[in-house]
Amino acid sequence: MPYEIEATATSVAKAEVLFKHLAVAEAWNEWGSFPTRARRVSEGEQSPNGVGAIRKIPPAREKVVEYDPPGHYAYVALSGLPVRDYRAVVDFEDQGTSSLVRWHARFDPLIPGTGPLLRVFFQRMLNSFAHRVARHAEHCEPGCPARLPNAL
DSSP states (O other): OOEEEEEEEEEESHHHHEEEEEEEGGGHHHOOSSSSOOOEOOSSSTTTOOOOOOOEETTEEEEEEEETTTEEEEEEEEEESSSEEEEEEEEEEEEEEEEEEEEEEEEEHHHHHTTTHHHHHHHHHHHHOOOHHHHHHHHHOOGGGGTTTOOO
């Protein structure tokens, strides 16, 4: 049985800025809290961080499956998570003086009976991700990978 979760956050950063912080794997190191460094493993088909790009966001290995700057981004987990068929869709929507981050995920547990516990875990994770990227994008420092020329 598939499980679905969603997290939202608002930010005064524009959707374009938020999108860059999600699409550039190395930018996750600036706002995430990971035991090892996030990085792009291979480039996408049309752009380095676009569809087909493979990223290592510890502990997961992910593939970008939808890439429509600045408002829509989706990825699937290839390995590293205790679930199968993990797919996340992230939408960014400018709303005047703020932007909405909507992070939606769907997954199937690998081990029967673990779905409710995994739902709690992933809900907390997505809540943290949505709020962390929203806050960081508001006060991003010049050296952040998402701010580098040609980041996308």
